[in-house]
Amino acid sequence: MQISKAYRLQFLVLFLVLLVAFLVNLGMGSVSIPLHEIISVFIGNGASKETWQYILLDYRLPKALTAMLAGGGLAVSGLLMQTLFRNPLAGPFVLGLSSGASLGVAILILGASAFGGFFGTLLLSQWSLVIASALGSFLVLLAVLAVTFRIKDTMAILIIGLMFGSVTTAVVSVLSYFSDAEQLQQYIFWSFGSLGNQSWQGVVILAICFLAGLALSIFSSKSLNSLLLGENYAKSMGLQIKKTTFIIILATSILAGSITAFVGPIAFVGLAVPHLVRQFYKTSNHFILLPAVLLCGSLLLLICDTVAQLPFSEYTLPINAITSLVGAPVVIWLLVRKQKLFF
Amino acid sequence: MVSEEKNIILEARNLSVGYSKKGDDSIVADALNFSIEKGELVGLVGANGIGKSTLLRTLTGMQQALNGEVFLEGKNLREYSPFQLATHLSVVLTEAPASKNMSVSEMVSLGRQPYTNWIGSLSEKDEDTIQSALQATETTALAHRKCFELSDGQMQRVAIARALAQDTPIIILDEPTTHLDIYHRAYVLKLLKKLASEKQKTILFSTHEIDLAIQLTDKMLVMANGETNFESPCKLIEAGRFDSLFPKETIDFDGKTGRFTIRK
Numbered sequence: 346m347q348i349s350k351a352y353r354l355q356f357l358v359l360f361l362v363l364l365v366a367f368l369v370n371l372g373m374g375s376v377s378i379p380l381h382e383i384i385s386v387f388i389g390n391g392a393s394k395e396t397w398q399y400i401l402l403d404y405r406l407p408k409a410l411t412a413m414l415a416g417g418g419l420a421v422s423g424l425l426m427q428t429l430f431r432n433p434l435a436g437p438f439v440l441g442l443s444s445g446a447s448l449g450v451a452i453l454i455l456g457a458s459a460f461g462g463f464f465g466t467l468l469l470s471q472w473s474l475v476i477a478s479a480l481g482s483f484l485v486l487l488a489v490l491a492v493t494f495r496i497k498d499t500m501a502i503l504i505i506g507l508m509f510g511s512v513t514t515a516v517v518s519v520l521s522y523f524s525d526a527e528q529l530q531q532y533i534f535w536s537f538g539s540l541g542n543q544s545w546q547g548v549v550i551l552a553i554c555f556l557a558g559l560a561l562s563i564f565s566s567k568s569l570n571s572l573l574l575g576e577n578y579a580k581s582m583g584l585q586i587k588k589t590t591f592i593i594i595l596a597t598s599i600l601a602g603s604i605t606a607f608v609g610p611i612a613f614v615g616l617a618v619p620h621l622v623r624q625f626y627k628t629s630n631h632f633i634l635l636p637a638v639l640l641c642g643s644l645l646l647l648i649c650d651t652v653a654q655l656p657f658s659e660y661t662l663p664i665n666a667i668t669s670l671v672g673a674p675v676v677i678w679l680l681v682r683k684q685k686l687f688f
Numbered sequence: 689m690v691s692e693e694k695n696i697i698l699e700a701r702n703l704s705v706g707y708s709k710k711g712d713d714s715i716v717a718d719a720l721n722f723s724i725e726k727g728e729l730v731g732l733v734g735a736n737g738i739g740k741s742t743l744l745r746t747l748t749g750m751q752q753a754l755n756g757e758v759f760l761e762g763k764n765l766r767e768y769s770p771f772q773l774a775t776h777l778s779v780v781l782t783e784a785p786a787s788k789n790m791s792v793s794e795m796v797s798l799g800r801q802p803y804t805n806w807i808g809s810l811s812e813k814d815e816d817t818i819q820s821a822l823q824a825t826e827t828t829a830l831a832h833r834k835c836f837e838l839s840d841g842q843m844q845r846v847a848i849a850r851a852l853a854q855d856t857p858i859i860i861l862d863e864p865t866t867h868l869d870i871y872h873r874a875y876v877l878k879l880l881k882k883l884a885s886e887k888q889k890t891i892l893f894s895t896h897e898i899d900l901a902i903q904l905t906d907k908m909l910v911m912a913n914g915e916t917n918f919e920s921p922c923k924l925i926e927a928g929r930f931d932s933l934f935p936k937e938t939i940d941f942d943g944k945t946g947r948f949t950i951r952k
Contacts (some may be wrong), residue, residue: 431786566945567808571801574850575786577750582801582854583774627834629790687836688791 352633353627359640363413370409373651375659376400407543412604414439414548414555415540415604416614420642421562422600423615424634428569429593433687434503436616437601440489441509441612442482444613446605447536449481450474454532475550479602483592483612485509486594538546538609538665540650547607554603559639561596565589566631573629611665613672618642620679623687645671696762697890698747698858699723704758705739705746713754716742720756722909722918724892726857728885731901732894737936739839741782742893743911747892748779759850760858776801778854780847780861788836792846795835799853821852823888826881830832841872845907848879861893865900873897877904898930901945921946 372378378401382392392398417436426442437443453473485506491504522530543551568589571579576602580586601615622637623629649667691884698843716739724730735741737896744749747758749765758765768776774812778799785795799813799821825845830838838846844864860949865873869891877897881904883889892909895901901908902921910917910929917929924930930941930948940950 428787476698527782553928559772564806567804567806570808573785573790573800574795574798575783575788577778577781578751579783580770581748581777581779581781582798583769583771584801585770623789626792627796629787687787 352626352628352637357374359637359644363640363644363647364601366644366651367409367413369485369524370647370651371401371405372655374400374405380439384388384561396542399632403460403545407545407548408541408650409647410548411543411551411608412550412646415608415611416618416646416649417462417639417643418555418558418600418604419573419614420515420618420638420645421559421609423617424619424631424638425562425565425569425597426615427594427619429590430502430573431575432502433620436613437482437502437505437597438610438612439472439604439616441485441506441513442598442601443610444506444510444513445481445483445485445606446478446602446644447481449477449479449602451513451517451520451532452481452607453477453519454528454535455524457528469506472550475554475603475606476668478606479554481534481596482592482602482605488597490590490594534681535609536665537663538611538668540608541661543607551603551607553647554599558596558600558603561599562635565596566635569593569631570629584628607666612669613676614642614646614668616643617672617675621645621675624679648683690767691738695726696723697726697760698892699759700747701713701747701757701759702752703743703758705742705751707742708752708754715754717911718755720916721877722916724907726890727884727888728890728906729881729904730890730892730909731898731905731910732892732908732911733898733901733933734894738911739914739927741862742913743892744860744892748777748860749804750771754929771802774854774856776856777858778851779857780844780851780864781858782862782866785835785847788834790917792827792833792835792838792849793818793822794850795829795846796827796853799810799850799855802854807928819852821849824852825849825881841869841875842868843942844868844872845875845879848876850951852883857888858890858892861891863894864895865897873900877901898933919920 368380368383371383372380378397382397383401386392386398386401392401423436426431426437426440488509489502489505492502517532568579568584571582571584576586618641619634619638622634622641626633626637628634646668649671650664653662653664653667655662700720700722703720704715706714706716707719720743732740732743742751746753749768749770760768796818797810800810801808803814804810816824822831825848827842827845827849830846832843835843837844848864864876868876876939877900879893880893884891885927902925905921906919906920908924910933912929912933915925917924919927925943925946928943933941938951941948
């Protein structure tokens, strides 16, 4: 189970590609900033134009970091879900986790206007968004889990996820009926997903949640490996199923919940990245898969974000649309090529 | 006869197994008494639905006994933590591994989990145990193959190799010969026999291959309606325990050859 030398090269390449994507992401946008200026800012010499420095440090850098944290975190939570449910289709989006998070945020944003006034504004701090979103996804996961303990059929779990999606849409429409236009707009924009407009404070909060979720995931990796054999085998090797399941679910909801809170529901990263990684890493050992999925997720969302900014133009596309446009064909391509998705 | 030194490793005392739903017990089999000695190969036979799997699930601690006790190396099964149990008892289940994307060596290595640290790194001793498990099941050549590439027969050998890597005195197998051709059925049973006699493993397996089990096992546990017998195959034949196993109008047991024949 040691990380064998064979994977070192792959990790090195992946890391370098990520670095390049990071720099490209910083350079591209409505204003193009040359590479040497970026490096000059990083080593503290400042850029030749003050606006460039401002754009880099206060807009693009937090955005790029958010993209990396969000992409990596969603991909990791997808990997955890696929192993926990032993279902290649599992992922934060498909399982209704993102719907749960949306529901939490919808109730918070739209409910705040419904319940009105002072209490409303008190609720709308950044932390409360995160908590509502994480709570929402945690509750959905618990519900999904309750179903899995009763029903052994994994299809049922996915249907439950879909149902939560519909319930969210329904509750959101009911709430939006009673809320005012401004709040509604705030929610709609949140649901498009956006990596930009993150304050440094937001990035730090996101990073803390991300590290907490990641630590729990790494801690669970050995258990995840034994879960690959199935629950009964895992038990026979001394695994405490309930405790492990709880920790994995906690990790996933912290990751998916906090990320969804900050950047909105982002589809397909959690589902597609683990499958992509399995194409290149011929192992099912989570101690290798986890870092690989993390790096690939970060990379994918960085690239998607670079595309979403439509380089050399003033427009920015919703990130959620881009990930779906990239992710859905990838999943279809994998299915057609491999006939079957493994996990 | 000179009294043999008894070395009982797995014992059931007045055990009844079944399912309990909201305090409503539905007993599948009861009054089970048997004691298995170290290094014995024991076959568990009985008709479909008689409770073989339920009994095995109870013995492996996956489900609670309704009544009675199970003793493992003299200690009550209830007193074992899942982690302790994992170093005393390993299993081969009817279910295939949930993920077939694993390589054979990865799957067998998982058997070392009860012994490895939290990142599951393998020591030299772990590697040795894995290698000898692969050798014992003749799966060394398959080590780098993926599980989905294997035939049913190969998969079963790998599953046994994983249990061997877990390095427990007792191995319990649930129908290890199902879905296998006659050669692999014989191969698997001979392998179990070899493990019991050479490595002093205590092996309990359920099977429908009654005639093969009669030829190979040290003891057999025969579950029939209302009674369960635990004896060596010869004594069971003498006592006519196999005769009442299935309805007589369809299938008949011939005590001389140890085989079942279809009534025409």
